[in-house]
Amino acid sequence: MTRVRHAAILVALTALAAPLQAQADWRASYYPYLVSAPNEFPLLGARYELRRDAEWDARWLSDGVFSVSAAAGFQGSRFATVEFKAPGLQDGWRLFVRAGAVRDARLGFYGLGNDSEVDEDLEEASGSYYRVKRYQYLGRLEVTRRIRGPLQLSWGGSVVNTRFADLPAPTLFGATVGLEDEDTDVTGRISLVYDTRDREYNPGTGALLELGALAGSGGEGYGRYYGEARGFVTPRFGTVVAGRLAAVSSVGSPALNALYDLETWEGGRTGYGGRQTNRGLPDGRRIDADQLYASLEVRQTVVDVGDFGSVSLMLFADAGRVFEEGAISLTTEDLAVGGGAGIILRALKAGILTFNFAGGPEGFQFTSTTGWSF
Secondary structure: OHHHHHHHHHHHHHHHHHHHHHHHOEEEEEEEEEEEEOOEEEEEEEEEEEEEEOOOOOOOOEEEEEEEEEEEEOOOOEEEEEEEEEEEEEOOEEEEEEEEEEEEEEEEOOOEOOOOOOOHHHHHHHOOOOEEEEEEEEEEEEEEEEEEOOEEEEEEEEEEEEEEEOOOOOOHHHHHOOOEEEEEEEEEEEEEEEEOOOOOOOOOOEEEEEEEEEEEOOOOEEEEEEEEEEEEEEEEOOEEEEEEEEEEEEEEEOOHHHHHEEEEOOEEEEOEOOOOOOOOOOOOOEEOOEEEEEEEEEEEEEEEOHHHEEEEEEEEEEEEEEEOOOOOOOOOOOOEEEEEEEEEEEEOOOEEEEEEEEEEOOEEEEEEEEOOOO
């Protein structure tokens, strides 16, 4: 009987210890944060994370991570976001949640269309003729289910309230849109994702293919279809060649903000031009309903200290254009072509910071971003 009681006590203690062990796997960290806003660098801030680290050889860095980030710039841009991302807490499932408030003090507004022009005299005289303020309050939820192997199905939705506000100086936005433009866009999106990358946070081999469709209430209502293909190869140790090809087609009458922002799987990007699309153009330089763009990069590590960090150099070329709604076509006509070099700093396994120095149709452009451009 005594042995039975001892065994029962041991089983009970093991059951109680299990959740305590699971809790111990979650670790908190705090650190300073350096990021970039459209046409403004740097933004200085701080970040709090509560995460459960993945296995050392896992494709993602953390099985689950809850984070709170806030940053502000010297020209008025600022943001505060809360995010939860869980690629490895439940086998076959992923969860992505984000909420936040963002103020872009110098978002580019150059008018609509691929042939929108820049008056350099006006730009030089005011410094903000092609700028507009954008305020956003957003919430987003996305669930992904693995179908088989690298094939996954993702679905979710978002709510984004956006207000554009004219700057005090004479601006193109004020002359063509008015003092203010506000809209709330409720969207639903579904996409097929095929992901064979060796690592999500710092890929060296594999591909990421995504086909998606989105419906939104912004403006008078609209739909959007998009496809993006990314590929990565490592021809020799320390060298990565990366390429991307993407297309976006829209129907209906989207609100102004929907022409800037495109939601993709667990991410997104702003406008065409700048750090996420064409580094030879200012952020948001060309906006319209449909888009076609491509990028090619060669990344070469020059200093590598393993999981502690690295320093790399990069050569890149970007090309693309925008179209009116329903007018997208596979063409090389009127492409905006940019290219240049960059410096990549990696802290630990996934703290990527890139500095891009590029030339394009409108001269020299400097951009910076956390993480990769693609």
